[in-house]
Amino acid sequence: MIRELVVEGFTVFPDKEKFEFVPGINVVVGGNDSGKSHLLKLCYSLAKWSSGGGRKSLPDKWAEELRLRNDLMRVFSSRNLSGLTALNRGNDHAGVFASMIGDGVPDRMGDIRFRFCSTEEEEGLHIDEMPKRFLNNPVVFLTAREVFAIFPSFVQLGAKFPEVLDGACWDLCRALEIPMKLSPDDVALGRVLGRIQKILSGNVIFQDGRFYLSRPGQQAMEMSLVAEGFKRLGVLDCLIRNGTVNKGSILFWDEPEMNLNSFHLPLLVKVLTGLAKAGVQVVLSSHSLFLLRELMIQLSERRNEQVSRRFFGLNVPHENRLGVRVNSGNSLEDIGPIESLEAEIEQADRYLKLV
Structure with missing residues (x-):
């Protein structure tokens, strides 16, 4: 699984932000342009790169730098690395640290630390800390694209x-x-x-x-x-x-509620909790109040006590839309108000007053 991620200067995250993931269900909550998809794509790129495992020995660092650079650009459909820096938010240097663990990869043995700069396209990406072991776990990203x-x-x-x-x-x-x-x-x-x-x-x-x-x-x-x-x-x-x-794999799912009506969402949440119980690490993004509330309801039930959970709230402050603020916790209440969710709650209150 992906255990920890620290980013600074990456796309919508100009300041240092830390994400600590759990083996069960990880939920990234935020409105449009808050970086939900960017976070999932970065995690997927790193997990996919690390799961190029099965190798008995690590290759040269320069080869791995090139592979990681290419993987990032392909997943983000970016022409160059400068597009992945927070250049529009005043930061042209990006730094990323990720910690991966899995079968045969103890804690801290799968760590990677790398950096890149918008002005160093030829040199590209620099790995400062190479993992001592690679993972050998399947990684899947269910994108919005059909x-x-x-x-x-x-x-x-x-x-x-x-x-x-x-x-x-x-x-x-x-x-x-x-x-x-x-x-x-x-x-x-x-x-x-x-x-x-x-x-x-x-x-x-x-x-x-x-x-x-x-x-x-x-x-x-x-x-x-x-x-x-x-x-x-x-x-x-x-x-x-x-x-x-399967057991030991990582599933990234960008807005699983997309184009599904609310009737199906309770059963969809059972799919998500069932995957976690089967040993699949689930990392999803959403701004659906219905799905998030249903998730909280089902996670509070006794049958799901063993399912670990972590919520990440991504907010773009009105007073400064140049950076995303991140809050995390074990419930929706821990991550503070999310603009897109607050709008739904406010409309529901107005409608109840109307009727």
């Missing part, structure tokens, strides 16, 4: 022209190529899969190079034609059944 429609083109053109896809979508398409089983071997993940398929009212199948949603008594429908809110759940269905999402 990949089922992309997949056939990926198969035909992606290998020749990888630049047509951002890094996270490329990785998802590669993971979808792995053959699926009917159900996972792990019982806990089997329960999660059952909840996903209940929301979908069916399961995903792969035929003739395309993915379809198969529902009882209906003709299979191409996933590109399925309702938008179901598509990423369909991807998760596939990744659980092909073993990519």
Whole structure:
């Protein structure tokens, strides 16, 4: 899992900010332009880079610097490193520290510290502290982009022209190529899969190079034609059944509530808590008050006592919109008022007065 992250001068974080993650559910809360997606993409890039493991010995540092630089630019779809500094917020130097732990990687053995500057494109990125061991854990990022429609083109053109896809979508398409089983071997993940398929009212199948949603008594429908809110759940269905999402893996999920109506969100939260119980570290972002309240309700139940949780609140102060302030805690109340959530609460109060 990713245990700790410290950033300074990175995109919307001009000042030093520290994030301490838990093995269970980590929730990043904030409005538009608060850096939620940037935080998830950075964590994903580092976890993916570190999980290039399985190597008996570490390669030369310069090679790893180049690989990490390329991974960051691909995931962020950035032309250069200067776009990843907080240059617009008065900081042209970026520094990042991350601590990764996993099977065979004890605490502090997977640490990495690196820096880059907007004026040093040729020299690129400098690693000041190399990990003594790499992870060997699957890492998944469910992005907002729909990949089922992309997949056939990926198969035909992606290998020749990888630049047509951002890094996270490329990785998802590669993971979808792995053959699926009917159900996972792990019982806990089997329960999660059952909840996903209940929301979908069916399961995903792969035929003739395309993915379809198969529902009882209906003709299979191409996933590109399925309702938008179901598509990423369909991807998760596939990744659980092909073993990519399993015990010890990390799942990053940007706004899981996107395009889902509120009726499905309680069951979606059961999917999230079920993944955590199955040993998957979950890092998600959201600004849905309904989802966050449902998450707090279910996490307070006795059946979820063992699920560790951490909330991160990202706020852009009105008096100074050049930097993001970060608060963290074990509940929504610990992270202070979030502008986007406060607006929903205020409207609900006004509506109740109206009726």
